[in-house]
Amino acid sequence: MKAIKPTESELEILKILWEQGECTVRQVHEIFAENKEVGYTTTLKLMQIMHSKGLVERDEQQKTHIYRALVSRDKTEKQVLGKLIKDMFDGSAVRMVMQALGSHQASDQELEKIKQLLAELENKK
């Protein structure tokens, strides 16, 4: 089980693939370039590197390759989050949660969801 540690750009592209599903480089690029000024070949190169790293796979049947994320969103979130908790919050997820809830807005509805989750966690014990 190898650690997933995408760079900032790679994470952006993964997010696009997670949300869009299968994509050509062109499709990814159009979204990727919405908030940045980057050329097409930059996006292409990033995706090629991600391919060589095993972050994505691609169907090369057609001239225009089709890319797909090879790492799941859930697993990647867990890994990145886990690393942050370990590095920055002394391994305490709860300490991180306190920091997050203390400094970010949350709606009643969202707070309710967390309460529910807490209840579930307690039942599990």
Place this chain on the structure above:
Amino acid sequence: MKAIKPTESELEILKILWEQGECTVRQVHEIFAENKEVGYTTTLKLMQIMHSKGLVERDEQQKTHIYRALVSRDKTEKQVLGKLIKDMFDGSAVRMVMQALGSHQASDQELEKIKQLLAELENKK
């Protein structure tokens, strides 16, 4: 208000300074090198760069400089966490909390703390 974006090594050194308070390079190095094989001058260089970036200050009265963190732990945690929430969790702190609580152990005592915090947040509204 400038964004604090320490690198991985810088964050490690900041953590040492936050926990130890004032430190010489030697003191930081001894802890920093516990889990890695790095030479003394590597630690020194990192701290010099952090100084030039304004992440730490130093007292140069003595030949052996004394370093101190210039960014607070709380503020740095908020910034780093905020960026992760924005980049990875669609800006939803709650989604991140759900992920964190769902995949990391938490003691009853810790869960209790979170419940308390939730109650406080609800009262504030």
Place this chain on the structure above:
DNA sequence: TTGCATTTACGAAAACCTTCGTATATTTGA
């Protein structure tokens, strides 16, 4: 005192990330 240890400063190598230019192949439409 003199030589060894410790410290800072500095430069530069190595690795990684981001970016783009160019070459080449393929498709398309006028």
Place this chain on the structure above:
DNA sequence: TCAAATATACGAAGGTTTTCGTAAATGCAA
């Protein structure tokens, strides 16, 4: 058909991060 558009591959530049070697200054101990 053939030129323009579009795709991939590749190399390399430029920036940042991490690492260390070496030089110079200072402190210490025999």
